[in-house]
Amino acid sequence: MQITTALVSLLIVVQGGSISCLDLGHGIDGRISGGELAEVNQFPYQVGLSIEEPNDMFCWCGASLISDRYLLTAAHCVEKAVAITYYLGGVERLTPRQLIRSTNPQVTIHPGFNCETLENDIAVLRLPEDAVSCDSIKPIRLPGISSSRTTYDYVPATASGWGRMNDESSAISDSLRFVSQYVESNEDCEYCYANIKPTNICMDTTGGRSTCTGDSGGPLVYKDPSQDSDLLIGITSYGKKSGCTKGYPSVFTRVTAYLDWIGEVSGVIYS
Template sequence: MQIRTVLISLLIIIQGRSISCLDLGHGIDGRIAGGELARANQFPYQVGLSIEEPNDLFSWCGGSLISDRYMLTAAHCVEKAVAITFYLGGVQRLAPRQLLQTNNPEVHFHPAWNCQTLENDIALIRLPEEAILCDSIKPIRLPGISSSNSNYEYVPAVASGWGRLNDESAAISDSLRYVARFVESNEDCRYSYANIRSTNICMDTTGGRSTCTGDSGGPLIYNDPNLNTDVLIGITSYGKKSGCTKGYPSVFTRVTAYLDWIGEVSGVSYS
């Protein structure tokens, strides 16, 4: 194993399931660390993913619905998926408004996805059937192409998911939770992670309020006052291996860095 890979594996823990090339282990557990309980229909774009891999391994991740047929998640979540069950529109994890299943998932990985460095940790999934849109199931808006240069530094943002409540928790959350924090500048984030790139976006976790194991692939959203609506600005990627509640930033894939690719694959694009 290359030294660079060893260092990365010691530094970070994937916020949902471990990616195979870093061999950090598998399993389903957790809740948002230090978060609040979500209300019904508060996050209608939130998708839960139960992912089956070879040898009867299972994991849990989040995702964001961006149209009635496409959703975004982290590439490391679905790297080895052989079957996926999609939970749409629910606050209670096992009580979705719509349940979809496929044994032949159509997953589009970013062509530059690198599981060793976690660069370009983003994937599009085409749902096996159309999502039935309603108050509980609605796509999240993407930033417009004109917003590609927005860094969102220090704006308030919200992450949601079924991840761990704290570093000691080992139980799967039955309820969707969320945490509201501020986006941290990449410059500040590099004090914690030397490998932060322009394609990442970081969230402050002061006070132990953070994404955690089980939240990977889930959304980071910002309520854009110019659009008067929530927009998807991040996809939960990783955090410090030492723990979710230690105050280190949470790292996300920056959605604005991939708007052209998302549009090309899914047809979803905003000016």
């Protein structure tokens, strides 16, 4: 089976020159599949991206704030970006605490990114101005270099985003939602995806609780009890083309595989 028929990236694209960034998603009710509504300030690191591409194409993705100037997202979200509007600190998607627009976005895509297989699906974004520091806007911690070999197999983790609720939803959500499930081992994940790499991390989606279209680039987070802090361990990358609610694992880019590269690009690094 060709990889393009086996998986699908989790962004949504809207065609037509009459649609602007702020028009995207009015009057829709989709969201992360089977998720719960986020509370105010629950995910202060969550960022929404309205991405403009050539030929009046627009898409929506998620991202994670890792410092006052830098974010992590999926490379497939921003590889064609000509402008990006950043939505920070909001639960309702179109009413953020801070709105930043860049018509010349600073995007660093991993040099090994493969748009066909979605290998190395990670990118660093630099904001054109500092993110406001407040209860609703805070960076998330990255795992330390000393944790780079940690697999996080079978620990609980949380994914969040404004993606669709299910495969029948026509578009993305106005409200931020989240799901908390267990990380699967890569060995288990390989039963569903032949292309799983050590640079991927997978989440169980039993009960149809999953990331879905519109969640790409968003965070997968583990609460480390030893430090009592949230750690960004994954970036939403792809799922089965057959649907978000079929029980197939969600696939993320494994953040620990890229800590050195992230540090080189952004200066954000933990020991």
